[in-house]
Amino acid sequence: MLAESYSMNPGDELLVGFKFTLNPGWHTYWENPGDAGEGASIKWNLPNDIVASKILWPGPERIPVEPLMTFGYEDEVVLLTKISTSAASAIPLNLNAQVSWYTCKEICIPQEAEVSIPIKLGSKTPSVSKGLLEHTLGKVPVEFNGTYRVNKLDDSYVLQGEFEKMDQYDSMYFFPKEYGLTNYTENQQYEKNIDTFSLQIMASEVTIEKESFKGVIAVNKNEDVNFIEIDYPLATKEASQEFNILTLIVFAFLGGLILNIMPCVFPILTIKILRFVEQSRDSTYKTLQQGLLFSLGVVISFLTIAALLIALKSGGESIGWGYQLQSPVVVSLLFYLFVILGFIFMSNIVLGSNLARLSSISLNKSDSLESFLTGVLAVIVASPCTAPFMGSAIGFALLQPSFYSILIFLGLGIGFSLPYLILSAKPSLLSFLPKPGQWMETFKQFMAFPMWASALWLLWVLSSQVGDQEVIQVLLGALLITTGLWLIEKNNSEKNWVKWLMRLPFLLLFIFSLWLIPASYSDLDESKQDQLTYTPQLLDDLREENSLVFLNFTADWCITCKVNEAVALKTTKVSKLLADKNITYMEADWTRKDPIISSTLEQYGRTGLPLYLLFPSKGDPLILPEILTEDILLSYLNEVQ
Amino acid sequence: MKKFLITVLIIFAQASFAFIEIDSKAPNFELTDTYGNEVSLESFKGKKVVLEWTNHGCPFVAKHYKTKNMQSTQELAKSEDVVWLSIISSAPGTQGYVTKEEANELTTTREASPAHVLLDPTGKAGILYSAKTTPHMYVINEEGVLKYQGAIDDAGGRGFMFKDLLEANNYVKIAIKELNQGKNISNPVTKPYGCSVKYAG
Numbered sequence: 001m002l003a004e005s006y007s008m009n010p011g012d013e014l015l016v017g018f019k020f021t022l023n024p025g026w027h028t029y030w031e032n033p034g035d036a037g038e039g040a041s042i043k044w045n046l047p048n049d050i051v052a053s054k055i056l057w058p059g060p061e062r063i064p065v066e067p068l069m070t071f072g073y074e075d076e077v078v079l080l081t082k083i084s085t086s087a088a089s090a091i092p093l094n095l096n097a098q099v100s101w102y103t104c105k106e107i108c109i110p111q112e113a114e115v116s117i118p119i120k121l122g123s124k125t126p127s128v129s130k131g132l133l134e135h136t137l138g139k140v141p142v143e144f145n146g147t148y149r150v151n152k153l154d155d156s157y158v159l160q161g162e163f164e165k166m167d168q169y170d171s172m173y174f175f176p177k178e179y180g181l182t183n184y185t186e187n188q189q190y191e192k193n194i195d196t197f198s199l200q201i202m203a204s205e206v207t208i209e210k211e212s213f214k215g216v217i218a219v220n221k222n223e224d225v226n227f228i229e230i231d232y233p234l235a236t237k238e239a240s241q242e243f244n245i246l247t248l249i250v251f252a253f254l255g256g257l258i259l260n261i262m263p264c265v266f267p268i269l270t271i272k273i274l275r276f277v278e279q280s281r282d283s284t285y286k287t288l289q290q291g292l293l294f295s296l297g298v299v300i301s302f303l304t305i306a307a308l309l310i311a312l313k314s315g316g317e318s319i320g321w322g323y324q325l326q327s328p329v330v331v332s333l334l335f336y337l338f339v340i341l342g343f344i345f346m347s348n349i350v351l352g353s354n355l356a357r358l359s360s361i362s363l364n365k366s367d368s369l370e371s372f373l374t375g376v377l378a379v380i381v382a383s384p385c386t387a388p389f390m391g392s393a394i395g396f397a398l399l400q401p402s403f404y405s406i407l408i409f410l411g412l413g414i415g416f417s418l419p420y421l422i423l424s425a426k427p428s429l430l431s432f433l434p435k436p437g438q439w440m441e442t443f444k445q446f447m448a449f450p451m452w453a454s455a456l457w458l459l460w461v462l463s464s465q466v467g468d469q470e471v472i473q474v475l476l477g478a479l480l481i482t483t484g485l486w487l488i489e490k491n492n493s494e495k496n497w498v499k500w501l502m503r504l505p506f507l508l509l510f511i512f513s514l515w516l517i518p519a520s521y522s523d524l525d526e527s528k529q530d531q532l533t534y535t536p537q538l539l540d541d542l543r544e545e546n547s548l549v550f551l552n553f554t555a556d557w558c559i560t561c562k563v564n565e566a567v568a569l570k571t572t573k574v575s576k577l578l579a580d581k582n583i584t585y586m587e588a589d590w591t592r593k594d595p596i597i598s599s600t601l602e603q604y605g606r607t608g609l610p611l612y613l614l615f616p617s618k619g620d621p622l623i624l625p626e627i628l629t630e631d632i633l634l635s636y637l638n639e640v641q
Numbered sequence: 642m643k644k645f646l647i648t649v650l651i652i653f654a655q656a657s658f659a660f661i662e663i664d665s666k667a668p669n670f671e672l673t674d675t676y677g678n679e680v681s682l683e684s685f686k687g688k689k690v691v692l693e694w695t696n697h698g699c700p701f702v703a704k705h706y707k708t709k710n711m712q713s714t715q716e717l718a719k720s721e722d723v724v725w726l727s728i729i730s731s732a733p734g735t736q737g738y739v740t741k742e743e744a745n746e747l748t749t750t751r752e753a754s755p756a757h758v759l760l761d762p763t764g765k766a767g768i769l770y771s772a773k774t775t776p777h778m779y780v781i782n783e784e785g786v787l788k789y790q791g792a793i794d795d796a797g798g799r800g801f802m803f804k805d806l807l808e809a810n811n812y813v814k815i816a817i818k819e820l821n822q823g824k825n826i827s828n829p830v831t832k833p834y835g836c837s838v839k840y841a842g
Contacts, residue, residue: 031799035773036837041799065837068773100802102700107736108836110700110802179832205660205771206830 001097001115002078002129007122011087014119017078017133018042018099026103027072030060032177032215034070034184037108040079040101047093049086056080058139059218059227060175065106069184071175078136091121141216141227150213150232151605152203154245157182157213159230160198169219172199174230176215180206191402210234245404248397249411256415264338264381264454267345267447272374273423273430274440290371291424295417297375302413303406305379310402325384325557326593328465332474332517334384335458339478340485341381342451345444347489375417382416384458384557394608461557464591470518477513484509521592534588536596539615546617548583548640553601553611555590560626561610568628577637583614616640660771663829667779667787670766672728672759675741675748680726680757683785689723689820691813692779693755693793694730694772696737697747699836701801702775705793706751710806711776714793714813715754721817727755730767732841737775738762764840774835780816780826789816789826790833797834 004015018040020028029039044052057079060071083095096116102108148161159174172190176182183202191198199217213232218225259265272294324330397408423429455478463471484506491502532538534551542549552569554561568574578585588597590609601611604623612624614636624636661667667690671681682690693711695702705711718725729744731737739747744758761767770779770790780789789812796809816826 036835038797038801038834039799041803043800043803067768067840068837070837098803100800104836106839107698108700112802180830 001095001117002133003095003117003119003127004130004133005124005127006117007120008085008091008124009121010085010089010091012085012124014083014085014124015080015133015137016083016095016117017080017129017136018097018115019076019078019132020073020101020103021076022074022103024075026105027063027070027074028077028101028103029070029072030175031055031057032071032175032179034063034072035068036065037070037072037104038102039072040099042079042081043098043100045096045098046083047090049089050093051084052097053082053084056082056137056140058136059141059216059225062173064185067185070104071184078132080133080136080140092119094118139225139227141229144228144230148230148232149603149605150230150234152234155203157201157203158198159201159213159217159232160196162196169197169221171220172197173218174199174201174215175218176204178210178214180204181210181213181215245407248408252394252397252408252411253415256412257418259382259416260419262382263450264384265378267450268341268374268378268381269420271345271444271447273420274443287424287427290368291421293368293371294375294378294424295414295421297372298379298417299375299410299413301376301379302409302416305383306397306406306409309398310405325461325555326465326591328462328470328518328521331458331462331465331557332477334381335455335462335474336478336481336513337381338451338455338458340481342448342455343482343485345448345451347485379413379416381454384454461591464556465521466518473516473518477516480509480513481506532584532586534586534597534600536600539586542584542586543615548581548617549586549613549615550578550583550637551586551588551613551615551621553588553590553597553606553609553613555609557591558609564610564612564628568630568633571630573630574633574637577634581637581640583637583640614640661787661790663787663790663826665787667781667785668769670769672761672766674757674759675744677741678757680759682726682781685724686785687783689721689783689817690781691718691723691725691817692770692781693725693727694767694770694775694777694838695727696729696731696775696836696839697739698736699775701835704802705776705806706753708806709752710809710811711793712751712753713807714811717814718817719754719756721821723817725755727753727758728761728766728772729758730761730764730772731839732764733762735839735841736836737839762841764838767838767840772833772838774833775838776835777833777838778813780813780820782820788820789813789829791828791831792833792835795831797832801834 002017002019008014020040022028029037031039033039039057040055042052042055046052058073058077060073063070063072063074085091094116095118096114098112098114100110100112102110144161144163146161146163148159151158151160169192172192173188174182176184181204183204186202188202189200211234213230213234215230217228217230219228260269394408394412397405459471459474462474487502488506491498534553539549539551552561552565554565556562577583588594588600590597590601601608604611604613610626612626612628613621614624615621622636622640625632667682669681669683671679674680697703697706702711715725729737729739731739739760741760744760747753748755748758759766766772770777776793778789778791778793779787782788791812793813794806794809794811796804796806812828812831815828819826
């Protein structure tokens with residue numbers, strides 16, 4: 001037994017340690033020994049007013065005993081204890097303890113010893129052991145300096161956190177404090193970025209319900225190891241939404257399917273599909289080839305988006321689906337795109353890529369490229385239209401290790417391109433349609449209206465990001481672009497150079513309209529704020545008073561949010577019940593970028609919208625479904641206490 | 642993709658050392674007992690069975706026998722018509738490996754009363770049951786369904802050597818009683834404690 005000083009005054013605290021020196025190949029155990037063995041125990045024999053702390057265990061090493069895994073120490077270890085005295089403690093005294101421990105190689109030897117050291121009265125003077133004891137104190141796990149969270153997946157836990165300069169740590173390992181939490185033998189998967197990391201740990205094969213995820217992580221930098229305490233409350237089964245990766249892929253797939261009928265996408269795909277009606281007499285091999293190229297375009301675009309989002313996430317940005325619509329530049333560009341598409345449908349204009357040409361039958365190189373580009377275009381126009389299942393799937397995807405994110409995006413892409421692919425493989429499915437003729441042209445023209453409706457909606461989103469002045473500018477830009485397009489359409493000259501000359505004014509008008517796009521937010525119009533706006537402070541205050549709170553995370557670009565608000569949240573019945581039950585309604589508007597809202601969303605495992613939280617007067621909030629009806633909402637509100 | 646493949650490989654590599662869920666069928670094994678008889682788990686259908694992984698050289702096991710805690714559990718099992726199988730999975734040359742004669746002598750000198758002591762020097766039965774420590778206990782009902790696995794009692798944890806085992810809650814005794822009363826097992830899975838099973842490296 002060692003002490004930092006062999007003298008002390010009453011009231012002092014004294015650091016003592018038990019040093020174990022082990023022969024090569026032998027080891028002793030940590031507080032959780034792993035699959036076998038047992039950590040040391042110390043039985044103190046002290047006067048009543050002198051208290052010994054629990055053992056302060058230095059971080060352990062992994063000691064495999066094939067096929068098992070144990071946690072412990074080799075060579076040498078010091079187990080620390082803090083002795084605290086009171087002002088009335090009698091000193092000098094004898095610190096006496098009975099220690100029992102195991103030293104093991106292949107076999108274990110139990111050992112026991114009674115040790116004591118005399119402590120004199122007097123001020124503390126550093127002993128020769130002080131250095132060793134303090135060095136050991138540095139190996140005792142410290143509190144996590146930063147934020148982290150733990151998600152329980154089907155058969156594993158994902159520990160994610162941030163701390164500064166994470167990228168300098170080469171490896172990480174989680175040592176659980178208790179049996180039945182994580183698997184001891186399987187490898188843990190560590191991924192790191194600049195300031196963040198994720199560690200995936202297989203769950204224990206034994207299922208014992210745990211209240212918290214408790215343990216120690218060892219992070220290695222070169223030869224140095226730091227030990228950090230982890231203690232994260234685990235939600236009980238009922239409360240947590242346990243997502244299985246397969247379910248999420250199915251959700252993403254369904255979301256992709258539904259995207260096909262969203263107003264932004266539907267026209268483009270129908271018009272493209274109508275070409276099959278004409279081509280159905282043609283070789284199916286060719287249509288199938290086009291279908292495959294289209295699917296390829298879709299899938300590659302989705303994977304590009306996934307890669308982009310993952311890259312942004314690594315850069316420390318907080319992102320989610322719909323995130324792109326927080327930028328007025330993106331919204332304006334999409335607005336232009338929808339205006340142009342509508343115009344193309346309405347007119348007979350033929351762009352370089354033959355996008356809307358209905359008469360082409362032969363499949364040539366440009367057709368292949370066109371199919372591919374249609375896929376890419378479909379994904380771009382789909383981006384503002386969030387299908388109901390997509391928000392949660394993508395939101396969750398982004399919280400996963402990169403590999404799962406990519407799988408989810410892949411599911412989305414396949415779901416999105418599947419209807420098209422099926423029709424391209426079997427155009428006869430469309431045989432119920434009338435014979436090609438004038439009706440197709442009429443239909444195509446009609447499809448301009450959903451495009452323009454989408455454009456109108458984008459303009460409305462823009463109007464809550466920038467002022468009237470900027471909105472008018474963007475409208476002016478649209479006017480210029482359509483004028484330019486009209487010029488191209490009216491240009492029937494046979495001569496190539498005339499054609500090119502006529503395209504020049506369009507190009508100039510287009511560039512000018514791009515210049516008109518506003519790049520930053522304008523001040524928020526105060527008159528829009530007719531309800532409480534979320535701030536963490538306000539929520540805390542209300543919770544302190546035990547008020548019931550309904551918190552709505554919304555954004556103008558989130559269609560699901562707006563639909564929910566229209567059909568459920570803002571109905572008279574709901575408003576009345578909110579007032580009757582004295583539930584405070586609060587909105588967190590994410591139409592613009594807002595790091596506070598992003599971080600709140602993340603606390604609830606989301607990166608996207610919508611999210612509805614209903615706080616009872618005590619305890620954790622209820623997370624409401626993402627698709628609300630008046631009945632669902634009323635039943636939740638009625639039940640909350 | 643590479644990561645995924647590795648994960649798959651790990652899963653397959655581990656498949657042989659798999660945890661058996663409570664309320665699932667206890668896998669059958671066939672081992673030779675210390676009198677040279679072939680003994681299979683299936684042949685005890687209709688009776689409850691207790692499996693005890695043991696290693697006489699392990700200080701944890703030694704304390705359980707020295708204090709007669711293990712013997713008293715065996716006697717309770719015997720009086721309730723429960724078949725007790727002690728299994729030795731130590732590989733030749735490791736601690737706890739015994740010949741038939743040595744094993745029989747241990748049974749006599751320790752006044753133990755297992756129905757059979759089974760020799761598993763290849764570790765196949767131990768790995769089949771994912772037995773990790775000595776002692777590691779399993780209780781199987783009349784239908785051959787696993788009902789309990791884990792420690793013999795709650796004396797595990799630090800300070801084991803100071804504890805009075807006869808005062809600890811003996812999980813195996815409790816499980817036998819609860820099964821006889823047709824009740825659910827209150828603690829069907831506990832943390833096994835003790836020495837590691839000395840499998841062939």
